[in-house]
Amino acid sequence: MNGSQVPADLLGGHLHVLADAVATGRQPGRGALDGCRAAGTRAAEQGVPLREMVEEALRSAESLGAADLLAALRKVVGALMDGYESAQRVALREEEQARRDFVDDLLEGRSERLAERAEHFGLRLAESYVVAVARGLPEGGAGRVERELVARFGSHNVLVAVHDGLLVCVSPGTLAAATGEFAHHVRAGFEPGWRMGIGRPHRGPGGVVTSFREASNAIDLADRLDLRPQVIKAADLLVFPVLLRDREAIEDLVSTVLSPLREARGGPGPLLRTLEEVFAAQGNQTAAARRLGLSARAVTYRLERVRRLTGFSPDEPTQRFTLETAVLGARLLGWP
Structure with a gap:
């Protein structure tokens, strides 16, 4: 020197x-x-x-x-x-490419030297991690969200990247604020029509893959079910993978419970929509009527029509559960 x-x-x-x-x-x-x-x-x-x-x-x-x-x-x-x-x-280009390759390998479950490479990016894969994904990424949005999260939590606590057209955020399960902050910036910066899924915390490299798939599937399910919330937690949708595992059983349930609605004047659509709104309003028929643009009396009439046709009443607890499950199954199957 x-x-x-x-x-x-x-x-x-x-x-x-x-x-x-x-x-x-x-x-x-x-x-x-x-x-x-x-x-x-x-x-x-x-x-x-x-x-x-x-x-x-x-x-x-x-x-x-x-x-x-x-x-x-x-x-x-x-x-x-x-x-x-x-x-x-x-x-810088080599580092960005290495980061992209690492994220792809991590989320696809390719395990070559993952733990060693993860330490380079500040992740300790023996811990539990939560993955959140957002759809509807605007141009330049990934960089803005990453800068904001890294500025608040540090690069060793969050990993933000684009994978398969989704903006992905990987953060420790103990750092719930990171997922909340990610949602805040997605809500503020994404175009209308965006949707976000949040997986459950899981441990290890395989846990990151599981959480990523849960978050991605949550978005898909929310689209299929036409759910209103834009931020969907996989933990809130656990019943649906159970239903879908036995497609034959859910098809039988939908057919048995809801097929009589085909006899209704105007077809099953209006009655199904009424049931969906009543269930979404936790049985509050007045609130459901407002959402449907109907009078409370019209909603009461439709529910009575459902009871007469199907034999199931949304006012009786056991029958309500069967009816609601059938309605959700119908949405999953695209019935009718």
């Missing part, structure tokens, strides 16, 4: 170029400047701070004071910085 963090060999060529310019009056040629760019690249690769390198280049030139020095120095220092910044851009 020469009194700074800059190794002497990185500036040896720089002094030679300057001395030659002073002695001959000629400005540095292409070959000399390429050598300076290469020195700047090596400085970046060795972790030498750019400011230290430039200051040392200027200090070393003070003893060569001459008329032609300033112009030559400007070119030489510019070449050093070009090489340095080029190396930084390459390193």
Whole structure:
């Protein structure tokens, strides 16, 4: 070292170029400047701070004071910085690519050196993590959300990336505020029609995959069920995967309970819609009527029509459960 963090060999060529310019009056040629760019690249690769390198280049030139020095120095220092910044851009691109590859491998369950690579990005995969995903990503939205979350929680606590067209946020299960903050920025910055799913906390690399799939499936289910909330928690939808595992049973339930509604004037659609709104309002027929744009009496009439046709009443607890399950199954199956 020469009194700074800059190794002497990185500036040896720089002094030679300057001395030659002073002695001959000629400005540095292409070959000399390429050598300076290469020195700047090596400085970046060795972790030498750019400011230290430039200051040392200027200090070393003070003893060569001459008329032609300033112009030559400007070119030489510019070449050093070009090489340095080029190396930084390459390193940044490589880091971004490594990050994308890691996220893809993590969420797809490809396990090659995951734990080792995860530590590089601040994740400790032995812990429990929650994955939240958002659909409807605007251009530039990923970068904005990531900057906000990293500024608040630190890069070691959150991982934000784009995967399969979804904006993904991976955060520790103990850091519930991170998921809430993610939802806040999605709500503030996404275009109308966005939807967000939140998986449950799971441990280890496989747990991250499970939570990601839960969050993605929550969005799909919410679309199929036409749910109103834009933020959907997988934990709130656990009954639906159970229903879908036995498709034959749910088809039988829908057919048995709801097929008589086909006999209704206007078909089953209006009666199904009425049942959905009543169930969504926890049985409050007045609130359901407001949502449907009907009178409370009209809703009462429709529910009585359902009871007469199907034999199931939404006012009787056991029958209400069967009827509501059948209505949800109908939505999942796209019935009728």
